Amino acid sequence: MEDVTKTRVEQLIDYIMKNCLWQFHSRNWDRKRQNENILGMTTKLLCGEPVTPETPEDKCYWVDAFCLAEAYRERHPWLATLGVDQIRELMAKLHEQLDFQTITGSLNEELSDQHY
Amino acid sequence: MPYHEFECSKCIPERKQHAVTKGPGEDLTSCLPKGYLNTIPGSISERGCAYCGAKHVIGTPMKDVIHLSHGPIGCTYDTWQTKRYISDNGNFQLKYTFATDVREKHIVFGAEKLLKQNIIEAFQQFPDIKRMTIYQTCATALIGDDINAIAEEVMEELPDVDIFICNSPGFAGPSQSGGHHKINIAWINQKVGTVEPTITSDYVINYVGEYNIQGDQEVMQDFFKRMGIQVLSTFTGNGSYDDLRAMHKAHLNVLECARSAEYICNELRVRYGIPRLDIDGFGFEPLSQSLRKVAMFFGIQDRAEAIIAEETARWKPELDWYKERLKGKKVCLWPGGSKLWHWAHVIEEEMGLKVVSVYTKFGHQGDMEKGIARCGEDALAIDDPNELEGLEALEMLKPDIIFTGKRPGEVAKKVGVPYLNAHAYHNGPYKGYEGWVRFARDIYNAIYSPIHQLAALDISRDPIPTDKGFVTQRMLSDASLPEEIRASTTLRQYSGAYDSVTPLRDKTYPTFDSRPAAAE
Numbered sequence: 129m130e131d132v133t134k135t136r137v138e139q140l141i142d143y144i145m146k147n148c149l150w151q152f153h154s155r156n157w158d159r160k161r162q163n164e165n166i167l168g169m170t171t172k173l174l175c176g177e178p179v180t181p182e183t184p185e186d187k188c189y190w191v192d193a194f195c196l197a198e199a200y201r202e203r204h205p206w207l208a209t210l211g212v213d214q215i216r217e218l219m220a221k222l223h224e225q226l227d228f229q230t231i232t233g234s235l236n237e238e239l240s241d242q243h244y
Numbered sequence: 245m246p247y248h249e250f251e252c253s254k255c256i257p258e259r260k261q262h263a264v265t266k267g268p269g270e271d272l273t274s275c276l277p278k279g280y281l282n283t284i285p286g287s288i289s290e291r292g293c294a295y296c297g298a299k300h301v302i303g304t305p306m307k308d309v310i311h312l313s314h315g316p317i318g319c320t321y322d323t324w325q326t327k328r329y330i331s332d333n334g335n336f337q338l339k340y341t342f343a344t345d346v347r348e349k350h351i352v353f354g355a356e357k358l359l360k361q362n363i364i365e366a367f368q369q370f371p372d373i374k375r376m377t378i379y380q381t382c383a384t385a386l387i388g389d390d391i392n393a394i395a396e397e398v399m400e401e402l403p404d405v406d407i408f409i410c411n412s413p414g415f416a417g418p419s420q421s422g423g424h425h426k427i428n429i430a431w432i433n434q435k436v437g438t439v440e441p442t443i444t445s446d447y448v449i450n451y452v453g454e455y456n457i458q459g460d461q462e463v464m465q466d467f468f469k470r471m472g473i474q475v476l477s478t479f480t481g482n483g484s485y486d487d488l489r490a491m492h493k494a495h496l497n498v499l500e501c502a503r504s505a506e507y508i509c510n511e512l513r514v515r516y517g518i519p520r521l522d523i524d525g526f527g528f529e530p531l532s533q534s535l536r537k538v539a540m541f542f543g544i545q546d547r548a549e550a551i552i553a554e555e556t557a558r559w560k561p562e563l564d565w566y567k568e569r570l571k572g573k574k575v576c577l578w579p580g581g582s583k584l585w586h587w588a589h590v591i592e593e594e595m596g597l598k599v600v601s602v603y604t605k606f607g608h609q610g611d612m613e614k615g616i617a618r619c620g621e622d623a624l625a626i627d628d629p630n631e632l633e634g635l636e637a638l639e640m641l642k643p644d645i646i647f648t649g650k651r652p653g654e655v656a657k658k659v660g661v662p663y664l665n666a667h668a669y670h671n672g673p674y675k676g677y678e679g680w681v682r683f684a685r686d687i688y689n690a691i692y693s694p695i696h697q698l699a700a701l702d703i704s705r706d707p708i709p710t711d712k713g714f715v716t717q718r719m720l721s722d723a724s725l726p727e728e729i730r731a732s733t734t735l736r737q738y739s740g741a742y743d744s745v746t747p748l749r750d751k752t753y754p755t756f757d758s759r760p761a762a763a764e
């Protein structure tokens with residue numbers, strides 16, 4: 129990753145880690161689902177694409193995604209200078225990093241427990 | 245792994261894996277202690293048992309219930325004097341403690357007869373209360389008393405009563421957390437879905453993992469009601485037994501303490517399709533975000549924004565008064581489970597404090613993940629500490645204050661470190677905007693208490709300043725403040741009432757028209 133992208137991903141992750149709770153559900157599959165849905169919607173919102181949550185579950189992802197997108201816009205003015213493709217690329221890297229920190233690279237031994 | 249080895253625990257080598265220091269560049273893939281394991285023999289843990297976690301933490305905050313422990317009365321030790329989960333029905337659940345008083349002869353001959361006698365007697369003594377929870381303890385579990393059978397018998401004989409059985413004896417897990425899990429699952433298995441509620445709003449939530457410590461639940465409920473949201477049940481602070489039987493009819497589970505209550509939310513999602521939204525009720529910004537998210541879920545964000553604007557304008561200048569005086573003060577954030585992550589970041593952001601250590605008595609690695617993610621560099625994170633490690637950490641870190649439970653808190657006081665009660669609070673509630681200012685005030689009062697500073701002097705060792713007269717908190721806290729802060733006309737100290745909760749109980753709330761777009 130080039131330095132500027134790395135720094136940006138770190139800034140975006142840092143916000144999630146310090147302010148959000150949704151990335152820390154209790155099982156691997158749970159976290160995967162949360163990260164995928166919430167970051168997926170956040171990416172769309174940042175790219176100016178419409179998000180229309182239909183089910184209660186989708187609405188729940190959407191409120192977290194909406195607040196995250198708002199916080200990013202407010203805190204990181206450089207986001208406004210990026211094109212849609214650049215945002216998508218950045219968010220994909222963020223997703224990869226977040227999955228690594230909370231799932232694949234996590235030291236939490238309970239994540240793979242079969243039961244809730 | 246950046247493990248921290250305590251000098252005092254060198255003789256218990258396994259302890260090393262239970263403490264880490266978050267060094268520069270460390271993240272969760274390199275820095276996480278072990279957690280939720282059996283306490284290592286030789287380490288005098290501060291944990292409670294699984295019965296304690298089930299009953300004293302989660303069961304008993306239910307307000308309209310006779311909470312009966314089937315066991316020796318000693319198991320009910322943590323009741324009147326340590327718990328502060330109040331309720332709006334005269335604190336019935338706090339005023340009375342029920343135990344079957346099992347003795348040696350019952351261990352030999354069985355205690356089922358005794359149990360039945362106790363259940364009937366308790367219902368007779370309190371004829372207005374028709375609900376009961378019965379908690380298994382070690383002794384009665386080991387002798388194999390069939391609590392379920394006795395409860396069934398009584399329910400047949402007294403058809404207007406309902407009884408819930410919590411089978412979580414002290415040994416049913418490594419700590420109180422095992423009991424949290426057990427009672428969550430027992431409640432959803434036995435009781436959820438057995439009552440059909442009256443729905444009064446288009447927007448219906450369960451408020452989960454909230455225990456009404458000094459009124460926290462009532463403060464949050466006030467916000468929800470102001471938004472026209474029906475709080476169908478609260479699991480369990482100030483919660484009603486029958487409301488909790490109807491949890492399956494909510495549109496959303498709003499989860500506060502995930503440590504103690506994520507289990508029931510997860511099950512409600514799987515079994516009834518109700519989604520789970522994790523929130524933070526502490527601190528201006530996290531609380532505002534939380535209210536906003538709940539409102540957005542229902543499409544009523546304007547209602548949340550109105551509350552956020554009003555409350556922030558009212559209370560922010562008071563929070564900032566304290567922030568100016570608390571900046572840079574070092575804190576050991578040593579609560580039981582969830583507050584280490586609820587508070588770690590926001591007390592730094594909004595009060596200017598510096599978290600030098602987090603610990604958890606019964607948290608899992610997931611709680612440490614959240615806590616470590618939220619603290620800054622150099623914080624020492626400890627899982628299931630023992631008293632000697634606590635003392636060694638205080639000596640090493642030299643905090644200005646410690647937030648913890650009353651037992652380790654009293655130990656800290658003895659070594660001159662002021663403590664605030666992180667479990668039961670000092671002058672709470674601490675949730676809500678006003679509550680957060682009350683917390684800041686308590687921190688300020690503890691750090692700048694002239695009597696505390698005097699008490700820290702040891703007359704057998706320290707020079708006693710006989711040339712100095714009386715000092716006040718302001719003399720201590722304002723000594724090095726710039727003039728514009730000291731004389732600020734916008735910042736002010738807490739101006740709320742002594743009791744910020746009771747008036748909420750008689751409040752009337754606006755009615756809102758039904759919206760067609762409401763969530764189903």
Ligand code: SF4
Nearest residue numbers: 293295319381382414
């Ligand atoms: S460990 Fe057993 S005997 Fe001790 S308080 Fe808990 S339930 Fe009672």
